[in-house]
Amino acid sequence: QKEVEQNSGPLSVPEGAIASLNCTYSDRGSQSFFWYRQYSGKSPELIMSIYSNGDKEDGRFTAQLNKASQYVSLLIRDSQPSDSATYLCAVNMNTGNQFYFGTGTSLTVIP
């Protein structure tokens, strides 16, 4: 079983729509969760971190965490073509205190 799982996509949404990205993780004791954006050929860029159950909003981005369901999601409102990238979910597992990354979801925003 993979530690962090994401739908690989590709996910396509029209410009202005809401993009929804999902992630599940295996370690129930995990405490910190992160979303990174990675453009093709570039390194990952941190866009959101979340530590508590519920929603956390930052501009057009909302992260949602449900520890009971071991589920974390990222919503991108008013999607723009510049949001087209691969989105990586990362979880800091209690086991070994390592960051585990999902394989990423490729998002394309169609103008």
Add this chain to the structure above:
Amino acid sequence: DGGITQSPKYLFRKEGQNVTLSCEQNLNHDAMYWYRQDPGQGLRLIYYSQIVNDFQKGDIAEGYSVSREKKESFPLTVTSAQKNPTAFYLCASSTDLMNTEAFFGQGTRLTVV
């Protein structure tokens, strides 16, 4: 300007050669990490270090070595024992290993020729 600097950006290695990838940070972070990324795959942890002179193997440490002689520096050597070294290598750092955000350098793309 604070950040993480990886060099070189592109590196070509001949079969049987060892090569060293540089990673320097001026963020005063204690923890540093090396990841490998292959096409269609997520980031896989090679080595990580919590403090100077201490480091731990990640999931795919075979064929790699590291050192942490200074807080700012965490070089990665890809040895000839690594059978498939062509990949995108990413260095990251964080304040510590516990629940803090990790930030990445710009990466080194290694190709075996």
